[in-house]
Amino acid sequence: xxxxxxxxxxxxxxxxxxxxxxxxxxxxxxxxxxxxxxxxxxxxxxxxxxxxxxxxxxxxxxxxxxxxxxxxxxxxxxxxxxxxxxxxxxxxxxxxxxxxxxxxxxxxxxxxxxx
Amino acid sequence: xxxxxxxxxxxxxxxxxxxxxxxxxxxxxxxxxxxxxxxxxxxxxxxxxxxxxxxxxxxxxxxxxxxxxxxxxxxxxxxxxxxxxxxxxxxxxxxxxxxxxxxxxxxxxxxxx
Numbered sequence: 001x002x003x004x005x006x007x008x009x010x011x012x013x014x015x016x017x018x019x020x021x022x023x024x025x026x027x028x029x030x031x032x033x034x035x036x037x038x039x040x041x042x043x044x045x046x047x048x049x050x051x052x053x054x055x056x057x058x059x060x061x062x063x064x065x066x067x068x069x070x071x072x073x074x075x076x077x078x079x080x081x082x083x084x085x086x087x088x089x090x091x092x093x094x095x096x097x098x099x100x101x102x103x104x105x106x107x108x109x110x111x112x113x114x115x
Numbered sequence: 116x117x118x119x120x121x122x123x124x125x126x127x128x129x130x131x132x133x134x135x136x137x138x139x140x141x142x143x144x145x146x147x148x149x150x151x152x153x154x155x156x157x158x159x160x161x162x163x164x165x166x167x168x169x170x171x172x173x174x175x176x177x178x179x180x181x182x183x184x185x186x187x188x189x190x191x192x193x194x195x196x197x198x199x200x201x202x203x204x205x206x207x208x209x210x211x212x213x214x215x216x217x218x219x220x221x222x223x224x225x226x227x228x
Binding site: 032051088104108 | 147149151156157158159160161164166205207209210211212213214215216218219220221
């Protein structure tokens, strides 16, 4: 069965420090991968998605970047964190059928607090 | 562009009362529809989905949703809620040619004793 691992679960980082969040998927090949963010009291914001190794689509301009060095690995990074980067970060992958998403699977999330 | 509107940001309800969480979408073509649930500090879990067939879909824990094409709605209902149903609920839509799900802003369901 497919599983998705996301770590760390919680992270407290000072303003201006770098960030690296990692997500790996098991039990599937060539998945579409996604990074979402939830700010406090707000909905899901899609940050990046990737349809293959080295292919990254950015949904909103921001202080973050993403990379996909391997088929089942997706990394979210920042060179210098801002206070506004605080939030709950979720990694996800999707199943497709007939050119449409038929299901999305989410990791357990990383709670990032920038201080 | 397609969008999903969840009309209520918060829904307070007493235990054992019925509840309806509303979801409307905008799309001129056929869509797949989903409800996800998120418990505090966790990821999202699929609650139920409509891909085709019967317009009424059910989850294993008593929730149901009905796809209404004419009203472009996919409201989530439960006849009797439990304290454990307290969570945030997200409606989402999938459309051909899009590599992603489009999510609504979420509805926070708070069940009180």
